[in-house]
Amino acid sequence: MNKLKIALGAQLLFFAAWAGYELTSRNAPSEEFYLETSPVDPRDLLSGTYVALNYPIGGPQGDNCGYLLKTALSMFVKLEDKGRTANTPDGFVPVLEAAECSAKEPGGKSWARADVQPAFGGRSAARYGIEKFFLNENDPRKDARSGSVIAKVKIGSGRRLVLLDLVKKI
Amino acid sequence: MASYYKKLKTELDGAAAAGLITPEQAGKVWDRAYASRTFASFKAAHWIAAISGFFISIGIILVVSYNWDKISAETKIAAFLLVFGAVAYAAMKLEDKPAAAIPLETLWFFMPVLGIGLYAQIFNLSGDPVKPYLVWAALSIPPALLLKRNLNKYLCSILLFAVLYWGTLGSTNMLSLTASYRHAVQPVWHWLPALLVLAAGFALYPADRLRKPLGAGLIWLFLMLAADTAIKLKASALLLLAAMSLSVLWLLWGMDEETSDWGLPLTFWTGAVYMMTFFWHYKPSFAELSGQSTAAGTLLVWTLFSAALLSLIFLKRRLFAGGKDDYLGKGLLAASMLGAFLLFGASEAAAKLLAVIANFILAAFGLGCILNGAKTSSEKMINRGVAVITLTAITRFVDIFGGLLKSGVAFIITGLAFAALAYFVNRGRMALIQSVKK
Numbered sequence: 025m026n027k028l029k030i031a032l033g034a035q036l037l038f039f040a041a042w043a044g045y046e047l048t049s050r051n052a053p054s055e056e057f058y059l060e061t062s063p064v065d066p067r068d069l070l071s072g073t074y075v076a077l078n079y080p081i082g083g084p085q086g087d088n089c090g091y092l093l094k095t096a097l098s099m100f101v102k103l104e105d106k107g108r109t110a111n112t113p114d115g116f117v118p119v120l121e122a123a124e125c126s127a128k129e130p131g132g133k134s135w136a137r138a139d140v141q142p143a144f145g146g147r148s149a150a151r152y153g154i155e156k157f158f159l160n161e162n163d164p165r166k167d168a169r170s171g172s173v174i175a176k177v178k179i180g181s182g183r184r185l186v187l188l189d190l191v192k193k194i
Numbered sequence: 195m196a197s198y199y200k201k202l203k204t205e206l207d208g209a210a211a212a213g214l215i216t217p218e219q220a221g222k223v224w225d226r227a228y229a230s231r232t233f234a235s236f237k238a239a240h241w242i243a244a245i246s247g248f249f250i251s252i253g254i255i256l257v258v259s260y261n262w263d264k265i266s267a268e269t270k271i272a273a274f275l276l277v278f279g280a281v282a283y284a285a286m287k288l289e290d291k292p293a294a295a296i297p298l299e300t301l302w303f304f305m306p307v308l309g310i311g312l313y314a315q316i317f318n319l320s321g322d323p324v325k326p327y328l329v330w331a332a333l334s335i336p337p338a339l340l341l342k343r344n345l346n347k348y349l350c351s352i353l354l355f356a357v358l359y360w361g362t363l364g365s366t367n368m369l370s371l372t373a374s375y376r377h378a379v380q381p382v383w384h385w386l387p388a389l390l391v392l393a394a395g396f397a398l399y400p401a402d403r404l405r406k407p408l409g410a411g412l413i414w415l416f417l418m419l420a421a422d423t424a425i426k427l428k429a430s431a432l433l434l435l436a437a438m439s440l441s442v443l444w445l446l447w448g449m450d451e452e453t454s455d456w457g458l459p460l461t462f463w464t465g466a467v468y469m470m471t472f473f474w475h476y477k478p479s480f481a482e483l484s485g486q487s488t489a490a491g492t493l494l495v496w497t498l499f500s501a502a503l504l505s506l507i508f509l510k511r512r513l514f515a516g517g518k519d520d521y522l523g524k525g526l527l528a529a530s531m532l533g534a535f536l537l538f539g540a541s542e543a544a545a546k547l548l549a550v551i552a553n554f555i556l557a558a559f560g561l562g563c564i565l566n567g568a569k570t571s572s573e574k575m576i577n578r579g580v581a582v583i584t585l586t587a588i589t590r591f592v593d594i595f596g597g598l599l600k601s602g603v604a605f606i607i608t609g610l611a612f613a614a615l616a617y618f619v620n621r622g623r624m625a626l627i628q629s630v631k632k
Contacts, residue, residue: 031336032282036275038333039309043271046317074315097381139321141366156320160263187318 049180084122093148137183154187306333324367344400354395405448425491431537439502470552476545514566
């Protein structure tokens with residue numbers, strides 16, 4: 025019985041620590057910014073209602089990106105304002121784009137960590153863990169068409185991107 | 195179930211009326227059996243309470259769902275942890291009461307995946323599709339090992355094997371071993387977690403006899419050999435040798451020593467030999483599928499073949515019960531593997547010879563089952579033998595003879611052969627009974 029209680033304690037501790045990590049990451053004092061999206065699938069009945077998202081930064085263009093996508097398991101991608109904007113209910117906002125890739129963690133603030141999706145030789149994709157946005161089944165954004173929404177994100181703990189909101193473009 | 199108790203009551207009353215047992219004994223047996231039925235201790239009040247609990251639960255779920263977006267992340271997490279703890283604690287406290295403990299332990303097993311799903315929703319998480327299931331298994335294994343009942347061990351083992359098949363046959367996750375069409379091969383390090391999952395699934399399966407996990411593991415290995423993995427085989431002779439060696443290994447290692455309860459592995463082996471009979475239609479152009487067999491896969495096949503051959507020689511297993519040495523059984527198993535050698539550098543004639551040999555193996559196996567069944571009074575063996583011979587005969591009539599007249603004549607000849615067989619089997623049984631009486 026005591027060993028079972030320890031096992032239960034470990035399970036609860038795991039979920040408590042994980043919640044702490046995610047909450048800390050979401051509330052990290054980093055700047056919020058927007059990313060261009062291309063929704064690919066409106067919802068999945070098994071996983072609940074969510075929008076499956078693809079990002080142009082999933083196939084980053086820039087220094088080292090092509091090489092790292094073919095050879096690395098994970099990498100860091102520099103997100104930069106290249107002058108692109110989107111019109112939202114809050115006005116025009118800058119949309120960041122990939123500018124450079126690095127295998128080692130660089131010093132600057134605007135670098136996000138990405139996992140390279142394996143098995144697609146020559147066509148690997150960078151995944152940031154922000155490819156699903158869960159929402160209420162009555163939310164009209166669930167039927168968002170490609171290019172009609174942008175993702176509001178920030179860089180959280182461990183340089184992981186945190187998906188905060190899906191904003192409809194005007 | 196109600197009809198069972200009704201029938202039992204009738205039988206007991208009948209036995210009491212016939213004087214086999216006294217009415218008091220009949221009454222006591224009935225009381226004992228009726229008291230042990232499922233939900234025996236449930237009174238009307240309990241049922242009403244259970245229904246009320248069900249309605250309240252559904253109501254709460256719907257109200258919470260409606261207000262889901264208004265509930266803060268912290269509240270959702272706290273509620274989940276509370277429910278998780280309560281379910282697990284109740285399962286521990288009620289461990290000796292199966293009616294309550296079994297559903298609670300099952301719920302405990304599923305709590306981690308509910309939590310992972312909840313966190314994914316709250317924090318919009320996504321990533322490797324296999325990872326959540328591996329985390330779920332890792333979290334569920336310690337309680338499964340510590341609980342008295344084996345239920346959660348079975349569930350964990352099933353989960354691990356499901357993840358193994360799904361992950362390794364997919365091409366975009368951390369367990370992927372198969373490359374998709376025209377794409378590069380998967381990283382070799384994927385084999386390490388895949389083999390760990392296989393080993394854990396095997397170790398967690400609680401039964402003494404490892405027939406099912408062994409079968410699941412061997413079938414998985416064959417799929418890895420056949421698919422586009424780092425151990426892929428492209429030569430049909432090697433693939434056939436692998437399939438037959440694996441089925442023989444499953445047959446020999448999937449049972450207890452000396453017993454003849456073969457079950458699923460025997461059906462699988464029979465199916466594999468049956469499939470071999472279709473090599474009648476083989477063309478030499480099938481010999482090499484596109485691409486080359488890997489060195490690792492080739493080495494693995496020869497290892498499997500050697501292991502199967504050595505197991506056949508040294509393991510004390512019998513295909514047919516009785517007698518000193520099971521030469522017929524061992525000979526059939528060896529022939530089923532060695533037949534694959536006819537496909538190396540195969541000509542059409544060699545493939546046809548292989549098909550003929552496979553038909554003879556099935557016929558000899560069927561006949562062996564019938565004669566052995568008659569000798570050991572095993573109706574199951576006789577039925578198996580008749581089924582194998584009948585299926586083989588019908589397939590060949592449809593496959594080879596074709597025309598109505600030829601098939602009709604062949605059916606009549608086979609029917610007469612069966613009649614003769616039944617006559618001799620019966621005579622054999624009579625002779626055995628007589629020898630026992632003497």
